[in-house]
Amino acid sequence: xxxxxxxxxxxxxxxxxxxxxxxxxxxxxxxxxxxxxxxxxxxxxxxxxxxxxxxxxxxxxxxxxxxxxxxxxxxxxxxxxxxxxxxxxxxxxxxxxxxxxxxxxxxxxxxxxxxxxxxxxxxxxxxxxxxxxxxxxxxxxxxxxxxxxxxxxxxxxxxxxxxxxxxxxxxxxxxxxxxxxxxxxxxxxxxxxxxxxxxxxxxxxxxxxxxxxxxx
Numbered sequence: 239x240x241x242x243x244x245x246x247x248x249x250x251x252x253x254x255x256x257x258x259x260x261x262x263x264x265x266x267x268x269x270x271x272x273x274x275x276x277x278x279x280x281x282x283x284x285x286x287x288x289x290x291x292x293x294x295x296x297x298x299x300x301x302x303x304x305x306x307x308x309x310x311x312x313x314x315x316x317x318x319x320x321x322x323x324x325x326x327x328x329x330x331x332x333x334x335x336x337x338x339x340x341x342x343x344x345x346x347x348x349x350x351x352x353x354x355x356x357x358x359x360x361x362x363x364x365x366x367x368x369x370x371x372x373x374x375x376x377x378x379x380x381x382x383x384x385x386x387x388x389x390x391x392x393x394x395x396x397x398x399x400x401x402x403x404x405x406x407x408x409x410x411x412x413x414x415x416x417x418x419x420x421x422x423x424x425x426x427x428x429x430x431x432x433x434x435x436x437x438x439x440x441x442x443x444x445x446x447x448x449x450x451x452x453x454x
Contacts, residue, residue, distance in 0.1 A: 241320030
């Protein structure tokens with residue numbers, strides 16, 4: 239039976255970190271729509287060329303085209319046993335489109351990583367990135383020994399615009415309006431379980447694994 243796992247959670251909740259660990263632990267490919275777009279665009283595929291038209295016009299890529307890219311990817315041999323989705327679906331229409339294309343025999347599990355908004359803002363607003371080596375530090379959790387200087391290589395630490403509190407709050411607003419309803423959508427199907435994401439990454443990982451074991 240093909241196993242499909244969908245990770246839900248607000249931006250900054252730690253989905254990416256947990257997706258990588260779960261992918262390795264469960265031996266399932268980790269598929270993100272961002273990677274799909276980059277791959278199809280860089281390789282100049284027919285799907286990539288279709289997406290490029292919308293992107294160059296400043297328009298969103300239609301859901302059916304995104305789903306086409308997804309199922310083109312999942313048709314490869316490494317996805318025969320299943321795959322893990324991070325960042326898709328983002329809306330109810332996308333979830334419906336995805337469900338319509340899935341085979342009837344698929345075993346679907348959805349893990350929702352819950353983290354309070356104020357914690358997410360605090361995590362992001364304190365994040366510092368090194369311009370030289372890419373090392374990530376945090377003003378509160380892993381402050382640099384010397385302000386503005388990377389502990390790893392001595393390079394300059396800076397804050398990405400995407401990590402500024404106002405930007406994070408704006409993204410959270412979009413998440414609550416568009417993506418959070420998926421928790422109820424999949425909850426109604428009996429396939430969604432929530433995990434407390436306001437813990438150490440190892441504890442969150444253990445919680446994700448347990449929720450998937452309980453769903454099996």
